[in-house]
Amino acid sequence: MEIVKTKITDVFFDLDHTLWDFEKNSALAFETIFKKHQINLNVEEFLSHYVPINLRYWEMYRSEQITQTQLRYGRLKDAFDLMSFEIDDERILFLSDQYVYYLPKYNHLLEGTIEILEYLKPKYKLHIITNGFAEIQNNKLNNANINQYFQTITNSEMAGVKKPNPLIFQHALDLAQAQKGNSIMIGDCIEADIYGALRSGFDAVLFNENHLIVDENIKQIHHLLELKKYL
Template sequence: MKSYKAILFDLDDTLLNRDQAVDQMFSIIYEECYENVPPLVENKMLQRFKEHDLKGYGNGDKEQVLKPFFDEFPRKFPLQNNNDIQVFWDYHFPRCFSINQNTIDTINNIKKQVKVGIITNGSTQRQKAKINNTNLNQWFETIIISEGVGFSKPDKRIFELALNKLNVQPEDTLFVGDHIEKDISGCQNAGINGVWLNPHKVENNTEIKPYAEVDSFDRLLSYIQ
């Protein structure tokens, strides 16, 4: 197996479990705005909240994400922060993320042998908050956020920027991500081998062929050992 000098990672749904964070965000909104909702209705609200979030994934204007949800399920109480949806989201959502011990252990083992970095799309404020709140900033040698550099995955320039910062060549680098188009196709455009993290074993119905596919984070160790 080829010996690599660096591994780059996506953030959401790769290093951090965004699905769990969305569940936690729903709980915060539910406690803030509703009470005495029948369990069946609450379950429906959660599913609809996830649907609205998925439609707005990558959309920085969270009022467009939550307003349709509030229209469907009128609030009994207003949000904090003068009922400003964006302020409420920006404050609470980054704090909904956590990182599991298995991921920390795997990163520590990888870091002993190769350089590591993060490339993530999104708002600088929100992505930095996620990274700082989970202490990920202490493990990575470079962290690139799309808003701060002016281009985003799958644009090959954001991958090339990370290569320059780590002083490594594309052929000596792996990129790990969960999104087949933004992550895998994007890194391939820059000449980097892409490892598709696919824990739910989603069928790949695209023409994009990852270099490798893993269903658990710790399986990445086999690519450096």
């Protein structure tokens, strides 16, 4: 399960939940729009419903079961329904747009992000592969001031497919002018990031911050700085 460090030239990162603290920034975005638009709900209680719903909707979006519009509307609609909060579709769509607008304005990173990027940058070419939407992901990178670490950014919109589809990994390789045998993927999603990368010929390390039980053959870390033992 060791990685041959001298063999690796290109390190590909997922963004949300791996470097960019999605849950913290998302909570702040909801606090802002609920206050601004007088949505009289307890944000913590709302998030207790919304977070698992959002994960489920992203799974459906990754597997092409729903569209971007259905993702953005459905996750809010379902969360409001669970709280028995009466709100019409027009307002849900408005709040969805507001959430997408405010989300990248917050820039909290997961612990160790800057330190590990500083450590890796002199040794490897660094890249992003994300299923997120292009404009939003670029805003996140710019606002968090980490865009300068990455030579290329591949998103699902430009690739035309989403992780774990091998075509997005090939698109990222082509953009980076990298070889799969010299590349490694770091991400938090076992299916999209890890199995997607492994099936595409990459090496891979799972960022398993929540200590989920996974196959013992999967390389994993629980803190970003643990990457130093692999790279």
